[in-house]
Amino acid sequence: MNLDPIFSAAQEAFLSYKNISPSKKAEFLEKIAETLEENRGAIVIMAVRESNLPEGRINGELGRTTGQIKLFASQVREGSWIEATIDPADPKRTPLPKADIRRMLTPIGPVVVFGASNFPLAFSTAGGDTISALAAGCPVIYKGHPAHPDTSKFVGECISKAVKLSGLPEGIFTHVEGGVKMGQDLVKHPLAKAVAFTGSFGAGKSLFNIANDRKEPIPVYAEMGSVNPVFAFPEKLGNELVPLAQSYISSLTLGAGQFCTNPGLIFVPKELSHRFENAVSDALESAAESPMLHEGIASSFYTAIENLKTRSELKWVKVPNAKHLINVSPAFAEIKASDWIADELFQEEVFGSFALMVVYENESELIEVAKKLKGQLTITLWADSSELKAQKELINLLEEKCGRLLFTGVPTGVEVGYAMQHGGPFPSTTDARSTSVGAHAIKRFARPIAFQDMPSELLPDALKNDNLLEIVRQINGKFTTESI
Amino acid sequence: MNLDPIFSAAQEAFLSYKNISPSKKAEFLEKIAETLEENRGAIVIMAVRESNLPEGRINGELGRTTGQIKLFASQVREGSWIEATIDPADPKRTPLPKADIRRMLTPIGPVVVFGASNFPLAFSTAGGDTISALAAGCPVIYKGHPAHPDTSKFVGECISKAVKLSGLPEGIFTHVEGGVKMGQDLVKHPLAKAVAFTGSFGAGKSLFNIANDRKEPIPVYAEMGSVNPVFAFPEKLGNELVPLAQSYISSLTLGAGQFCTNPGLIFVPKELSHRFENAVSDALESAAESPMLHEGIASSFYTAIENLKTRSELKWVKVPNAKHLINVSPAFAEIKASDWIADELFQEEVFGSFALMVVYENESELIEVAKKLKGQLTITLWADSSELKAQKELINLLEEKCGRLLFTGVPTGVEVGYAMQHGGPFPSTTDARSTSVGAHAIKRFARPIAFQDMPSELLPDALKNDNLLEIVRQINGKFTTESI
Structure with a gap:
């Protein structure tokens, strides 16, 4: 399968999607949750049939899935996650004047996401990896897990419907199906900028190796399991x-x-x-x-x-x-x-x-x-x-x-919140600096960029003197919601 | 050379150093800057002789070096960089009660730092990589650059003196000398948890490959240059x-x-x-x-x-x-x-x-x-x-x-501040998600950890109900300096 058209569409979509407003992005994410709820009946029937998991569990998992979509939507709408940092100019500084430097997180580019078999909804097509990448501003190329092909494809259609209803470019989300070779080809594609995976150590580590052997290595966030002592x-x-x-x-x-x-x-x-x-x-x-x-x-x-x-x-x-x-x-x-x-x-x-x-x-x-x-x-x-x-x-x-x-209880039942950390030192994951559950998961798909002496009218809203987005910013080292 | 005793001492030191208070850590960093200033005369003479750079430049570079040490000290003292995030318990939630989860950044472990030839002070022994790792709470094993061996060793002695004067374990900082093989062995050592490097593409990429081929891969922050169009x-x-x-x-x-x-x-x-x-x-x-x-x-x-x-x-x-x-x-x-x-x-x-x-x-x-x-x-x-x-x-x-x-001026003259981003997409660095200059450099050497239902007396000060450190925290998703 020729992946070039898929990645080209994703890259093209990225160049506009990365610039849409936080509120428009949040509405898009909420539209995904809404579309899934509208199709709850069909989704549950398919997922139960394909996963052997009981209906109660799958119904609950769908609730968790839409719940985490709403969490990312509210995080995007709140907006402070981009770590806006402003060091204003000081033209009178000696011996040299100080430039104006403004830094924020920017999305990394098209992300390849692999679905997990053990969570046909919450860690699959519209699961935490896909949604946190979309929330960060990255298009997703999603490879459905062969253990639940119908569920995967149908949920993918729900996302594509939400893309359309939100008036966004189609290339923001693409659902693909295939085997091991297809997965490797996705990771190898030059336009892929990051990979998210949940599954076995063997498969995760192999994708990690492929990503590092690329001409341009890319980060792989593989959650590969644990014995949880x-x-x-x-x-x-x-x-x-x-x-x-x-x-x-x-x-x-x-x-x-x-x-x-x-x-x-x-x-x-x-x-x-x-x-x-x-x-x-x-x-x-x-x-x-x-x-x-x-x-x-x-x-x-x-x-x-x-x-x-x-x-x-x-x-x-x-x-x-x-x-x-x-x-x-x-x-x-x-x-x-x-x-x-x-x-x-x-x-x-x-x-x-x-x-x-x-x-x-x-x-x-x-x-x-x-x-x-x-x-x-x-x-x-x-x-x-x-x-x-x-x-x-x-x-x-x-x-x-x-x-x-x-310090109490048992490790199953992972809360989806702001403080959750689902990710640990190797070999439980390939990147202990990240989490695949909870609000901080969004940061996996962003990188910092600094603008030096950028004219005000070109600055992103997050970095203008007026705190238009009402976010927490670090100005001259001090955290504040004040304007400059 | 057997590196085991060096890394064992570093690991041992890590287990206590990671727990010292922010103010004590800031004082230690300031002590390094002070020790360098006290030895300014000797350092400048050595660095000029070994680098062929003019005295004015080296004097300025030493000022920049102590300036960035003070920036990291003030960042550590201010303390918000650890991203404290608290989702309090909700025992009355239905159908299941909600656990108390508190998350923060924690240092990653012993870090291997490679000195750069082009900045014998600011990117070398007491340069940004060493200091940001120490600021994060990580011991450093530093490989001196062979282009300025005397300067490197002498500055290393200044750091070790500051370690001693601060009453900290010696293993927090070790200066080693050697060639390519030694550098590779440092990156391969099982107790190394991260690598920082500034230099050529060939050398940086080779260390990146070695780190990823380890049984336990570790992050490599290699800044490998750029043509800066x-x-x-x-x-x-x-x-x-x-x-x-x-x-x-x-x-x-x-x-x-x-x-x-x-x-x-x-x-x-x-x-x-x-x-x-x-x-x-x-x-x-x-x-x-x-x-x-x-x-x-x-x-x-x-x-x-x-x-x-x-x-x-x-x-x-x-x-x-x-x-x-x-x-x-x-x-x-x-x-x-x-x-x-x-x-x-x-x-x-x-x-x-x-x-x-x-x-x-x-x-x-x-x-x-x-x-x-x-x-x-x-x-x-x-x-x-x-x-x-x-x-x-x-x-x-x-x-x-x-x-x-x-948008004005020229790219040389990199400001050391909060908003600086010195690091870009591959091949300029191996990790575009990081910076090697400025306050955010500290985050390269930390990873998140969450504590679930941890008894209050065991919680780190940063995560206790009372905001003892007076830092910005995210509580139930809201950024605040209030206590709970």
């Missing part, structure tokens, strides 16, 4: 053992374990390991089999479990029920901390409802664990307040290994 | 031809043309090309030979000119005087826009005082030029206001090709 301490765990075991298993089995923040690793003190194991066992009894997204994912899950079964270090608390093409039951195994530390393989993610419980004998083992641990999206601590006070060294180390540190 | 329009140029030619040649020959923002390319309308050529010729007459930084750079300059001389498209206005080991005179050639467009080779930087004047016949050629142009640090427009109004399409295209767009 939970560290349980004796007082807290002892006092709330059964409810914590239950909430852990609920989180582990939610959506058949197919969340990026699925907690696949839990560190439990030796003195409570039998009790926790029993409580987990009970909770797993009542955890039903659930269908995975597609047969390939189910098959990978079984293969990963079979591989782990060859390891003598593991003691199995629960093995999956007999293989089924699509319905999978959870699995749970135990390992000693010293064995876990000795082999990096035990850090690898098994996509689905599998957890490894690591039994530690003392807290110095946890310091070792923290040093060995690879980068994660999230880390959770279950500790009472006196235990936390004694864990400052551990917490200090764990901060270096994750993007979000939780 | 100037676009001259007939009205403006016709009215101010002689002074513009003079200021152009002054900028071109400043510091023997060894600035990153040296304007090596100028587009001149055909009807004024003879007059401009004559004015340039006159200005070049009075431009003295000046010594380059070292013999290798002088020799590369002559080789590049010899290569260009084989091209029949060029007409030479001025060739360099007879070769000299170190003293070099400027060179200037002319080419037709259509020839320039036809071969990318004419976009390559010749490090030193060489400029190519591109003669255009009409403005549609400039649109072609803008489309072909590679990424630049700066682009300058010389046009009167009516001409500018007619160039909106061109300006819109040029914005995509640079980090800073100037």
Whole structure:
């Protein structure tokens, strides 16, 4: 497939779209949300059929999807995200007069977005990556995920309808379908300026490599998963053992374990390991089999479990029920901390409802664990307040290994807000400086530009003396909403 | 050389340094500036001897160096750069209660910094890269540039003295010396978390590739130069031809043309090309030979000119005087826009005082030029206001090709302020999302982290309910200095 016409249209659209007003851009985003709501019935039916996910979940996911579109719309309308920074001229400065310099973020150009299979709506066609790129002012070339082709295409049509209704150039959004080769060609195209991806480590890292091997390397924001460790301490765990075991298993089995923040690793003190194991066992009894997204994912899950079964270090608390093409039951195994530390393989993610419980004998083992641990999206601590006070060294180390540190609850259920950080050190993502959920996601698709001595009538509204957009600006180093 | 002890000390230092208070960090930075000022005499003598740059320039460069240290100190003390963002809990939300999430930037870890030969002070040991990394809270492993070994080592000792006087761990700053292999080993070390570099495209791109080939890829901020095009329009140029030619040649020959923002390319309308050529010729007459930084750079300059001389498209206005080991005179050639467009080779930087004047016949050629142009640090427009109004399409295209767009003057003389952007699209840098000059440079060495339901006593001061640091924070999406 010749991608040149698609990218040329995107580039052409970019040159006008980047200059439209924040309010017009916000209205366009809201129009997308509106179009999706108008088509809720059809979208839900398609997505349920193609993802095997229950209707309640898909209905909720559509709400989340339109909710995050509205968040980006309100962020664009508010407008301060562009970091307007003004150092006014000082013609009388000696020995040399000082020029007038004004800086802001500007969109980066056409963005290639890859849909994720595990969120057919919220991380797919009209998901956070697409919408944050559009919010930044970038056209999107979206490659639909083959696991939900009809949903993807239909939602793409809803976006294109919103583009049309908003009187914007068609090239702002293009939906394409294809396999691995097509994905690589999209990343290789000279007019592509950034890539967003959610999926496996193998696929994400391969796109990252391709992007860096280009004549002009481009940023790749690949969210590649994580085992999201939970560290349980004796007082807290002892006092709330059964409810914590239950909430852990609920989180582990939610959506058949197919969340990026699925907690696949839990560190439990030796003195409570039998009790926790029993409580987990009970909770797993009542955890039903659930269908995975597609047969390939189910098959990978079984293969990963079979591989782990060859390891003598593991003691199995629960093995999956007999293989089924699509319905999978959870699995749970135990390992000693010293064995876990000795082999990096035990850090690898098994996509689905599998957890490894690591039994530690003392807290110095946890310091070792923290040093060995690879980068994660999230880390959770279950500790009472006196235990936390004694864990400052551990917490200090764990901060270096994750993007979000939780002190209650479970890591699934990612809030879409201003403060969310969904992205952590490699290998959980290829760019720990970014988030793929929440308002800050928009900054992935922008870069700074400075205008020196630009005549006032040419300056973007954000940088004129009068604070026309009523945004927060930094003037001579001071944050203010005042005009100059 | 075994780098493990150096990086282990840096990592150890990081785990405490990242947590010191903004005011203590600002005092430490100011102590560095103070120590440099105390040793001004010795530093200037060494740097003049090793760089061949005149004493006035070096004295000024030291002032710029301590000035930028003070800018980062005041930015750290003010504190808002960490983007504190708070979404308070809402336990009554339905269907699910909302967790408390608080996000801020946190330093990235030990940073490897490479010194530049062309700024023995301001872009070297205590230069913007080192200081912005220290300001962010990252230890620095600094590789001295072999062109000024004594200056580099001595300034390193000044920093280490400031570390000691501030009661901070020694591992915060380490000065190392070595060749290409040492540089590669520094970038490969598993504890390195980011790289900053200023120098040639070849060296910068090679470090970028090494960093991306690591098991854990890390960001590389390489500023690799640019030809900094100037676009001259007939009205403006016709009215101010002689002074513009003079200021152009002054900028071109400043510091023997060894600035990153040296304007090596100028587009001149055909009807004024003879007059401009004559004015340039006159200005070049009075431009003295000046010594380059070292013999290798002088020799590369002559080789590049010899290569260009084989091209029949060029007409030479001025060739360099007879070769000299170190003293070099400027060179200037002319080419037709259509020839320039036809071969990318004419976009390559010749490090030193060489400029190519591109003669255009009409403005549609400039649109072609803008489309072909590679990424630049700066682009300058010389046009009167009516001409500018007619160039909106061109300006819109040029914005995509640079980090800073100037509307008067020349690109040399980079202001160190809040709004400066020194960094542009590839190949001028490896990361257009960053700047290596000005306050925003600090953000290169930080990444976001979110704390969910963290007990108040553990929260960093920046994120506590009381706005203890009196910084600008985003609370529920609203920018404010209020407490919660």
